[in-house]
Structures are given as structure tokens and as C-alpha cells.
Amino acid sequence: MEREHKITLVRIAASGALLGISYIPQLSAGMHIALCAAAYLVIGADIIYRAVRNLFRGEFFDENFLMSIATAGAFAIGEYPEAVAVMLFYQTGEMFQDMAVARSRASISSLMDIRPDYAEMEDGNGTLRRVSPDSVPAGSTIVVKPGEKIPLDGVVLSGSSALDTAALTGESMPREVSENDSVISGSFNMTGLLRIRTTGTYGESTVARILDLVENADTGKAKTEKFITRFARYYTPAVVAAAVLLAVAPPLIAGGEWLVWLNRALIFLVISCPCALVVSIPLTFFAGIGGASRRGILIKGSNNLETLSRIRTVVFDKTGTLTAGRFSVTAVHPEIISETELLELAALAESYSDHPVAVSLRDAYANSVDKSRVADVENFAGEGIRARIDGRDVYAGNEKLLARIGIAAKRCECKGTIVHLAVDGVYMGHIVIADTVKPQSTEAIRRLKAAGITKTVMLTGDRHDVAETVATSLGIDELHAELLPADKVRIVDELMTAEEGSSRLAFVGDGINDAPVLKRADVGIAMGAAGSDAAIEAADVVLMDDNPVKVADAVTLSRRTLRIVYQNIAFAIGIKLAMLLLGALGIANMWEAVFADVGVTVLAVLNALRAMRTPKR
Numbered sequence: 001m002e003r004e005h006k007i008t009l010v011r012i013a014a015s016g017a018l019l020g021i022s023y024i025p026q027l028s029a030g031m032h033i034a035l036c037a038a039a040y041l042v043i044g045a046d047i048i049y050r051a052v053r054n055l056f057r058g059e060f061f062d063e064n065f066l067m068s069i070a071t072a073g074a075f076a077i078g079e080y081p082e083a084v085a086v087m088l089f090y091q092t093g094e095m096f097q098d099m100a101v102a103r104s105r106a107s108i109s110s111l112m113d114i115r116p117d118y119a120e121m122e123d124g125n126g127t128l129r130r131v132s133p134d135s136v137p138a139g140s141t142i143v144v145k146p147g148e149k150i151p152l153d154g155v156v157l158s159g160s161s162a163l164d165t166a167a168l169t170g171e172s173m174p175r176e177v178s179e180n181d182s183v184i185s186g187s188f189n190m191t192g193l194l195r196i197r198t199t200g201t202y203g204e205s206t207v208a209r210i211l212d213l214v215e216n217a218d219t220g221k222a223k224t225e226k227f228i229t230r231f232a233r234y235y236t237p238a239v240v241a242a243a244v245l246l247a248v249a250p251p252l253i254a255g256g257e258w259l260v261w262l263n264r265a266l267i268f269l270v271i272s273c274p275c276a277l278v279v280s281i282p283l284t285f286f287a288g289i290g291g292a293s294r295r296g297i298l299i300k301g302s303n304n305l306e307t308l309s310r311i312r313t314v315v316f317d318k319t320g321t322l323t324a325g326r327f328s329v330t331a332v333h334p335e336i337i338s339e340t341e342l343l344e345l346a347a348l349a350e351s352y353s354d355h356p357v358a359v360s361l362r363d364a365y366a367n368s369v370d371k372s373r374v375a376d377v378e379n380f381a382g383e384g385i386r387a388r389i390d391g392r393d394v395y396a397g398n399e400k401l402l403a404r405i406g407i408a409a410k411r412c413e414c415k416g417t418i419v420h421l422a423v424d425g426v427y428m429g430h431i432v433i434a435d436t437v438k439p440q441s442t443e444a445i446r447r448l449k450a451a452g453i454t455k456t457v458m459l460t461g462d463r464h465d466v467a468e469t470v471a472t473s474l475g476i477d478e479l480h481a482e483l484l485p486a487d488k489v490r491i492v493d494e495l496m497t498a499e500e501g502s503s504r505l506a507f508v509g510d511g512i513n514d515a516p517v518l519k520r521a522d523v524g525i526a527m528g529a530a531g532s533d534a535a536i537e538a539a540d541v542v543l544m545d546d547n548p549v550k551v552a553d554a555v556t557l558s559r560r561t562l563r564i565v566y567q568n569i570a571f572a573i574g575i576k577l578a579m580l581l582l583g584a585l586g587i588a589n590m591w592e593a594v595f596a597d598v599g600v601t602v603l604a605v606l607n608a609l610r611a612m613r614t615p616k617r
């Protein structure tokens, strides 16, 4: 629990205790009032402070104001315990909301394993000391061994190594660094020992900035939540005006008792506090987010949950999303060299890539490769790889890649994804590989259609015939193949423009070559287990187990959450209006008002918690 919440909890307990003590029958009336006043200040001081401060800023009529005026008024007319009780309920609700927010943020940021735990700092005579990254001054010398994270931004003093920066940049290709090259914190030192001069403190480092971004990514509220704020802008002044009218009009016009009507006006104000709404709506969203996370669906914030509920088009990446991304070699067609040599060449060229094609080719070669033979690797997203192997220029990829160096890839009638290889401008042959459709993909598409998704689309950089086989077997409505990463962004843009009204589009991918699309789509859904940290960062929703059926689950779950939100809005406002009428007519007293409000809030909260349950299929 955070410090802030602990303090609130202590305040709630202290105030409750004071309120309890005030009921001891032997106490004088003066003591009773004094204890209630103390209890009231302990729990309500910050609300009153905020109400007054906002008043000076010209922001009247927020919740703080409403709570302050009603409870202070209650106090003024002698309803002491009621004033304390109203504040207590309000603060408790606020605290729970806050805790729910904090917890969901923590679970999202713990996904990103880029935070460095320590730095090895070198002092004047070369001895190393393990210290916390934030105690290293700029300009210090640190040493990073292979297998460690680089804790701070800096420049290499000595040593050379390959750095895995995938968690930061999404670039899966290792970056070769040596003396005088700059390195960024959060990247992973793979091969060599590095001595680094730090260029800034931890607070200024890349990794600290990224973590900050993720931890505060959730400041955007859902439209429905903003609705409360907008609602309060009209509701609160209206209620206050009505209360004033209630206090003054009857005594002036009909000669009513001043105190009676003042009392009713204050009861009216207490009733008017939209607690059920204010507490239950964020809670419903968090229950929805919590329920989703229990099913391995991480939703970053209520705005994304709300957008999910309006998804009408779902766009899938093929490799690693609808297919397993584990290719098996179905044919090896060398030109000059042997089959084994061709496979070895491919495995060497692909030795640093995270792409499913690369992983599969390495697995197919089965023997271990000597990575030191490989240098100067360059990745062409959506096309393939170029690398220097034993000093020779090797290209491994599709026809587009070979076209770059003016080589016509040999046509092959085989079914499957084809990786062509060329060495120093000479065509060496190709390897045919085949992927399998994930067993859950058919179910995923069927469930999405059953949930009323009007259009399913598949995008891929792979060959058209391969893509078509997959799309047809799954019953996908629309297919675009042989795309570069930029084409995917363009197509998703076009599809989003074509969306009508409040309909939205989701893109589902693994983040390899499609992180930009994840970011661009109304909702980006990343396959978390296969995806890189960058994909997890770029996405709005992360599926922990890479099961595409979870997309349909996420949509169903979000719609149910929104349905509960609307139920609660209707319920809370309906009851509220009825209670306001009773209060104005003098039928309800302040305790009844508080209990009615708590009752409505409790029911709304119970309803909200339904959002956590697993939806029926």
C-alpha cells in the first residue's frame, strides 16, 4: 500500500474512533460536539482545503465544494455525527478508487523488465563498487559485464560488444558498439565487457524516462468517466441553487420555519452528492480491467477499455499472431552449394534476429553457429537480413530484398514462405518454410463474428498465396499481403477512416515489424509472450498468452463492463432524483439520506464488481 493510502486509512480509523467516543453517554454535550468537530476535521480538512482553494481559482461546484458545504452546514445546524459520517464514507470511497488505480499501473509497469538494479562503479584505482544506479554521478566510470543491463546512458571508454536494444527501440537487431560509441541505459549487454563514462544521472537516463512514461500512461480517463466531470459541472450548481431556494423560498413565501427548511436544504445537499456515481464508475472500469487481467488480458486504462467495447473491425498480423510463427523447413533448393551449406548460411545470417523466420531457420540448422563469423548485420523490416559472414556479403530474405541488389530470385512453385540467399551478388538458392495456423485462430475469428465484429482483416509481409491459404481457412473477410511495415500503417489508416460513427478498429500483432501499427490503431493489441517490451509499450492491450481467442474475450468483457457502467449511471441518477424529492419534502432526514446514498453506492459497487467475473461464452 502506498504511503498516501496508509495516511488516509489512519485518518479514517482516527476519525471513526473519535466519532465512536463522542457517543459515550456520560460525556457532556460540549464534549460530544468537540469530539465530533475533531473527528470531522481529521477526516475532512483536506476536502475543505481543496474546496476553498478551488473557490479562489474560480472552480466552483466540484465534489469538494459539495461535500464541504453540505457537511459544514450539517455541522452548523447541529447534525454533528451526520457530518462526520458523510465525510468518512466519501473518503473511504476515494481511497479504494485510488488503490485500484495504483495496483493496475503497477502490474503493467512490472511487465517491462528494463529497470536496472545496480551499477558497477569504478573508483580512481580501478576497484569496483556495486551501487544503486541513482547514486552514480554524471561523468563516473562504470563497468558492464556481458549479460547485464546498462544502468545509465554514457559513452564507451573501452571494450566492444553487441547490445540488445529491443526493449527500448523495438529494433531486434543487436547494435555493435566499441570505443567512443554512445550507449543507452536499459539496453542489454550481450557479448563483451564495457567500460563506460556516464553522461548523465539516472534521473536523466533513457530508461528512467521510459519507465516514467509507462507508469503515467494511464492518466487518460474514459469518456464515460469524463462524463461525471461534465455532469458535475451542471449538476452541482443546479443542486446548490435548488438547495438555496429550498432554504429561503418556503419561509419567505409560505411562512415556513427557517430552521426546518434550512435543515431540509442541507439534507438535500447531502443527498445530492453523487457518491454512487463517483465511486462506482471508476470502480466498474477497474473491475473490468482487473477481471481482464485475471484472464491474461492487460488493458492499459479505462479509455482503452471503453474503445474496446466499440470495436467493429479487427485487423490481424499473420505471422506469430494467427500463425504459430514456428516455421518448419519443407524444402531446401541450393544452386551451387550443398543443402547443409545453404542452411548454415541462413542460420549464420539470421543469428541475431528475433523474427520468427530467423528463429525457425536457426532451429532447422540444429548445429550451433559461430556468431563471431557474423558482423555488420542490417535488418530490412518486412524483407530480410543482410550480414557480413566470413567477410562476404550475404543477403537472406524475400524477393523484395534480392531486388534491392538487382538479383532476380528464382521462381519456385512450392507452397510456403521462401527465404532466398545470395552471397556477394550471386544467387545461392532458397529455403522453403511453412508455418502452421494456431489451433485457436479459427475459434478466434468465429467468436469475433459471433460477438458482432463486422470485419476481420489480415495483413502480412508474406507472399500472397501463403497468406490466402491462411485467410481462407480461417474465414477472414479481407486480406492484404506482401506489405512493408509502412504499408501496414497506411492500410490501417485507411480502414480507420472508413469506420462509421463511433465504431473503432483494433490491430492485433506481435510487435515484430508492426509496433508502429500497434500504436496507430484505435486499440493496439499485442501478443505479450512473443512480443518484445517495445510491443508491450506501444500496445493498449496486451494478451499474456498469445491466444487470439482472447481478442474476442477482451471485446465481450469490455462491452459487459460498459453495460454495467450505464446501468450504474441510470440507477444512481434515478434513485438520487427520488431521494432529492423526499429530502425536499422533508420525508428523509440526514441519516436516511446518508444511508440511502451508501445503499445506492453499495449496490452500484456490487454491480460494478460483476465486471470482474468471467463472461459466459
Ligand code: ADP
Residues within 6 Å of the ligand: 317, 318, 319, 320, 350, 353, 355, 357, 358, 380, 381, 382, 383, 384, 385, 396, 397, 398, 417, 418, 419, 459, 460, 461, 462, 463, 483, 484, 485, 512, 513
Ligand atoms: P508478417 O507481416 O507476416 O508478420 P513481416 O512483415 O515480419 O511478416 O515479414 C514479411 C516477410 O519478410 C516474411 O514473410 C519474410 O519473407 C521476410 N522476412 C522478414 N524478416 C526476415 C528475416 N529475418 N529473414 C528472412 N526473411 C525475412
Ligand code: MG
Residues within 6 Å of the ligand: 317, 318, 319, 320, 510, 511, 512, 513, 514
Ligand atoms: Mg509480424
